[in-house]
Amino acid sequence: MTTLRFPRGLYGVTPDWADADRLLAAIEQAHAGGMQVLQWRRKHGSPDERRAQALAVRDLCGRLSLPLIINDDWRLAAELGADGVHLGRDDAPVAQVRQALGPDALIGCSCYDQPALAERHLRNDVDYIAFGAMFPSRIKPDAVRATLDHIRAGRRLADGHTPRPAVVAIGGIGPDNAAPVIQAGADSIAVISALFDAPDIQDAALRCSTLFS
Numbered sequence: 001m002t003t004l005r006f007p008r009g010l011y012g013v014t015p016d017w018a019d020a021d022r023l024l025a026a027i028e029q030a031h032a033g034g035m036q037v038l039q040w041r042r043k044h045g046s047p048d049e050r051r052a053q054a055l056a057v058r059d060l061c062g063r064l065s066l067p068l069i070i071n072d073d074w075r076l077a078a079e080l081g082a083d084g085v086h087l088g089r090d091d092a093p094v095a096q097v098r099q100a101l102g103p104d105a106l107i108g109c110s111c112y113d114q115p116a117l118a119e120r121h122l123r124n125d126v127d128y129i130a131f132g133a134m135f136p137s138r139i140k141p142d143a144v145r146a147t148l149d150h151i152r153a154g155r156r157l158a159d160g161h162t163p164r165p166a167v168v169a170i171g172g173i174g175p176d177n178a179a180p181v182i183q184a185g186a187d188s189i190a191v192i193s194a195l196f197d198a199p200d201i202q203d204a205a206l207r208c209s210t211l212f213s
Contacts, residue, residue, distance in 0.1 A: 004187060005127040006106060006166035007067060009036035010208045011190040013170070015197065016042050020053045024060050026196050031064050033205025039086055039190065041071035054080060069106060077101065084108070084127065094124040108168060113146040115153040122157055126165055129154050130190065133171020134181055139192050143171055148184040155185030175207035182211055 061068040070077035084106025108128040111118040166187040174194025198204035
């Protein structure tokens with residue numbers, strides 16, 4: 001079986017909640033349902049509020065043995081001792097972040113609908129390439145749309161590397177529409193609303209996770 005550089009399965013991405021206790025409880029429920037990795041993503045709030053929440057999330061993930069990825073801010077990831085960072089189009093270059101965080105850090109990059117961008121990131125030693133939005137997204141309603149063909153193209157590119165970087169799909173994904181994305185070659189699905197806004201978070205996580213069985 002191919003060795004992946006990033007965990008296969010459900011990749012939870014935190015909603016932008018100010019209530020840390022609510023968020024921590026939701027993370028525990030998602031983990032109980034099979035979530036394999038968590039990305040902490042918070043765009044609003046003061047720097048002190050954001051840092052305090054990130055510390056609380058870091059401590060919980062440590063207790064759960066749940067890998068923690070920080071969105072955008074590689075310096076915060078380094079400060080927290082997080083497992084890695086997710087980089088977008090306007091963030092620091094992969095090479096700079098790899099040098100700063102070291103060879104064991106998990107680094108993933110948004111590739112939108114651009115396999116050529118994914119190919120460039122793969123040359124720079126990323127652990128996963130992310131395509132999306134796969135479906136309309138309430139979080140980013142104006143996001144560019146990727147297709148199953150982009151997932152397939154990313155998988156072909158990733159297959160040329162050993163151990164293989166993962167292909168992650170993001171954007172409007174949930175348990176009811178993820179199966180074709182996984183069948184197209186996604187190793188992981190990044191889920192926000194369909195997970196954390198679900199009436200039963202643990203059940204939503206379980207339904208997503210079983211698609212990888």
